[in-house]
Amino acid sequence: MSRILDGTGTNNVVRFALGIRELTYPKNLTLKMVGCTDVAELVPHEPMPWTGEGLPPVGMVCEIGCADTWTECLIIAHHQHAGVGRAIYTYLLPGAGIEVNWCIAAGFRPIRTPEQIEAEERENAIKGMIADTNILTGIMSDRRIMAGQLYDSGYRKQVQP
Structure with missing residues (x-):
């Protein structure tokens, strides 16, 4: 200046x-x-x-x-x-x-709250689970519900070494 x-x-x-x-x-x-x-x-x-x-x-x-x-x-x-x-x-x-x-x-x-960060991580994990299954049959909402239940139960994709 x-x-x-x-x-x-x-x-x-x-x-x-x-x-x-x-x-x-x-x-x-x-x-x-x-x-x-x-x-x-x-x-x-x-x-x-x-x-x-x-x-x-x-x-x-x-x-x-x-x-x-x-x-x-x-x-x-x-x-x-x-x-x-x-x-x-x-x-x-x-x-x-x-x-x-x-x-x-x-x-x-705005800076996100911890709850907002957790919800975003959950949503991204659910999308990843649905994409990884390659299941094309059934209703998308059913697949989302099942993936959400798996996530809430503690399922996490393991990273391969």
Whole structure:
């Protein structure tokens, strides 16, 4: 960052030397200088609740999807480009440190509860059981019920060494 400018009204503005030229962030963040350098840190206060609809609020810890994986991230700002809202976020990239990126609303989801994770794992296991059986006769709902009962009874596919 090259310079920090204090804004007036409801928003503050940060000007960057590279990349995003101007970033607007709400007053629920505190801009804190780090040492005697031009590095600044946005420190979130309590984020507003988020249901998963639209952009996650600034300060929210949520998940960003990339390919088939989800990574925990922190929303640090919102940005408009060509009329489309984007959330700017930070995340930990293993082996590289903290990265900053942006995404539209569809790329984010709330952090799942343990119950949601368990239900997703159960559903994936049931789909796998049905696919592994190669049984083409019978009603699909019956196969789902049987696979669900097997899963609930503790059946798990053993990985071959």
